[in-house]
Amino acid sequence: MYKLNSYFCVMENIFTDEYFMKKALQEAEIAFEKGEIPVGAIIVIDNKVIARSHNLTEMLNDVTAHAEMQSITAAANFIGGKYLKNCTLYVTLEPCQMCAGALYWSQISKIVFGANDDQRGYQKLGTQLHPKTTVVYGVLAEESANLIKRFFADKRNKN
Numbered sequence: 001m002y003k004l005n006s007y008f009c010v011m012e013n014i015f016t017d018e019y020f021m022k023k024a025l026q027e028a029e030i031a032f033e034k035g036e037i038p039v040g041a042i043i044v045i046d047n048k049v050i051a052r053s054h055n056l057t058e059m060l061n062d063v064t065a066h067a068e069m070q071s072i073t074a075a076a077n078f079i080g081g082k083y084l085k086n087c088t089l090y091v092t093l094e095p096c097q098m099c100a101g102a103l104y105w106s107q108i109s110k111i112v113f114g115a116n117d118d119q120r121g122y123q124k125l126g127t128q129l130h131p132k133t134t135v136v137y138g139v140l141a142e143e144s145a146n147l148i149k150r151f152f153a154d155k156r157n158k159n
Contacts, residue, residue, distance in 0.1 A: 015047040017090070017112050021140045024090040024114070027054040027067065028147055034059060038147045041067035041091040043075040043084065043108075050087070051075035067091060068099035072106050084108040092144040094121035094137065104130045112136045114144030 020042060027040025031054035043051040053070035057063055068091055076082050088110040095103060095113065100122035103111060107130050116137065118124060129135065 017136060017139045020044055020049075020088070020090045021092070021112065021114060021144075023049060023052065024092050025140060025143055025147070027052055028092045028144070031055045031067070032147060032151055038151050039067045039091065039093045041071040041089060043071045043087050043089050045075075045079075045087045050078040064098065066096065066099050068095050069102055072102055072108075076106070082106065088112060090139075092140075093117055093148065094123065096120050097122055097125045097127045100127040100129055103133065104128060106130075108133055110134045110136070112139050114139055114141045115148065116141070 024040040024042050027042065028038040029040070031040060032038035034054075036055040036058050038055070040054045041052070042049050051071040051074035053067050053074060055067050056065040056070060059065075068089065071089060071091075072084065075084055075087060084106040085108075087108050089103065089108055090112045092114040094115065094117040095111065096117065097120070109132065111129070111133060113135075116123070122129070
């Protein structure tokens, strides 16, 4: 998108945290349609999506198949190394203790998440992230939380 001022065109940066969180929400919607808890994640470097994923715990019958774990593996394969320096993870729900531990070891530079997980989130459980990792939270939190609430309401109604 371009903005005209009196003398020249200035390009506006469309690559905001909201822009990328919408992509993570698209992944969460895919998980919802598959009957998975609707959490989506993407990893970005230099405004380029290098990994995208969603929960696959039911499909893979694997408790570790969280969206973040899937994205970490895909991003490391893309980069060709285990450290995700200069990368940003966008995830619709606050990472759990397991995912926060993996993110610690990956040395990811930034984590942006939507909804808080007041029961199982890394903050509630006191899990540490890498000291150089910055965290932004609450980006599209309402949309992220509503999708999860809808999933569990549908699940209760089917039982």
